[in-house]
Amino acid sequence: MTPGSRTVLRHAGRTGRAAAVLLLVTVAALGLPHLMPGSPAIAALGPTATPEQISAYDAQLGLDRNVFAATWQWIGDALHGDLGHSLSTGAAVTTELADRVPVTLELFLAAQLVALGIAVPVALLSAWRPGGSFDKIATVVTFGWLAVPGFALGLLLIWVAAVHLRILPATGWTPFTEDPAENLRYLVLPALTLGLPEAAVFTRTLRGQLIDTLDQPYIAAARGRGMGTSRLLLRRALRPAGLPLVTLVGIGIGTSLGGSVLVESLFAVPGVGSLVSAAIVGRDFPVVQAVLVVSAAGVVAATFAVDLLYRTLDPRIAHEHR
Numbered sequence: 001m002t003p004g005s006r007t008v009l010r011h012a013g014r015t016g017r018a019a020a021v022l023l024l025v026t027v028a029a030l031g032l033p034h035l036m037p038g039s040p041a042i043a044a045l046g047p048t049a050t051p052e053q054i055s056a057y058d059a060q061l062g063l064d065r066n067v068f069a070a071t072w073q074w075i076g077d078a079l080h081g082d083l084g085h086s087l088s089t090g091a092a093v094t095t096e097l098a099d100r101v102p103v104t105l106e107l108f109l110a111a112q113l114v115a116l117g118i119a120v121p122v123a124l125l126s127a128w129r130p131g132g133s134f135d136k137i138a139t140v141v142t143f144g145w146l147a148v149p150g151f152a153l154g155l156l157l158i159w160v161a162a163v164h165l166r167i168l169p170a171t172g173w174t175p176f177t178e179d180p181a182e183n184l185r186y187l188v189l190p191a192l193t194l195g196l197p198e199a200a201v202f203t204r205t206l207r208g209q210l211i212d213t214l215d216q217p218y219i220a221a222a223r224g225r226g227m228g229t230s231r232l233l234l235r236r237a238l239r240p241a242g243l244p245l246v247t248l249v250g251i252g253i254g255t256s257l258g259g260s261v262l263v264e265s266l267f268a269v270p271g272v273g274s275l276v277s278a279a280i281v282g283r284d285f286p287v288v289q290a291v292l293v294v295s296a297a298g299v300v301a302a303t304f305a306v307d308l309l310y311r312t313l314d315p316r317i318a319h320e321h322r
Contacts (some may be wrong), residue, residue, distance in 0.1 A: 014307070018300045023071075025296040029289040030074055031067040060087070061285055078293070084286035088279070093290045096275060101294075104260060104271035105253075106176065107194065110187050112249055114195025119202030119245075124233050126203070127210035138203065145200040154193040154266045161189060171268040190267040194260065198252075202245055209241035243310060250306035253298060 041057040042049060049057075055064070062070030077084070083093040122142075126135040162170035168189055174182040213219065214237055222236050264273035272291060279287035 014304070018304070021300060022293070022296055026075060026293050027067060027071050029292040030062065030071045032289065033061050033063055033285050034067050057087075060085075074289075083290040083294075086279075086287050087284045088282045088287075093286055096287065097272065097290065097294060100270060100272045100275050103173065103175075103269060104264070104273060107187065107190055107260060107264070107269060107271060108253065110191035111194035111198060112252070114191055115198035115202050116245070116249075118196075118199040119206055120238070122199075123203050123206035123210055124238070126207045127214060127237075128229070128233065130207075130211055135207075138207075142200040142203050145197065148197070150193060150197060150262055151266060153196060154189070154263060157189050157192055171266075173267075173269050186267075186269075190263050190269055193263050193266070198248075202248065205244050205248065206241060209244055210237055213237045213241040246309055247306055250302040250309070251299060253302045 041054040041063070045053055045057060058064045062073065065073075074084070081094055083097070085092055086096060089096075122138050126132075126138045129135060158170045161168040169186055170189070173186050176183040210233075219232065219236060222232055227236070260269075260271060260273035261277045262273070263269070264271045265277050268274070276288060276291045278284070279291070
């Protein structure tokens, strides 16, 4: 078998596994109302609901069919851009997501800039002199930071920056297209709340990888040739050691679509997290189901992107599969 054929088969296998994962997630999401004890219609509409209202509710959720028939119908509609309609507002779920996904992605990217901007220099300095004074201080700070709950950090930032210093707004949001400067002011606190805990995780992960990489023979050879410290760390060690960070950031893109519920609710950010939070409270199943499937699709797409980026950052990975 030629290398080209093996590559095609690998891509086909990954595509098949991704499709299977998305199908299973879709079946599970569409099966949520079926798994609820009692009648979801009565729980949502109340005990005074008429039989006609209950029938209409069941039809809208696909409860008048088995879960596999409902899933097949939902997938067919989704391929045509129809993810259903919100039971609370009547708005198309596609429109709701189109308005909120950019907000969540902007918040996620800002948080990653915060996390990487802190983690990379701290990890480099710690790994260069492991066990030194800076490394010990960084270790204590990162472990302590990991113990701080996200909601407590958010409340602390609000108290310091919004209540005490009054330099940033506590809650709210302004779209970037309306006022870029005001958008950045509203973005700072939620981005710090998400980014600072991730900075601690990134620092510990990258430090460990850098220490292992700096023990490799090619690093010793580069030192022997007189390569400077900065160039050695940035050009020789950081690239292979940074592969785990690529995974963490890449997978985070998909999980951010449904994983920023706490921060978006705390800071009143109109993203996907606040949308799904309100949908769960209001038993708005079409919205919850769509967010679950879209988040799974984001994780699958991010996994593909990470795999391709791995091969670019470290060509040895591509050679190992030939």
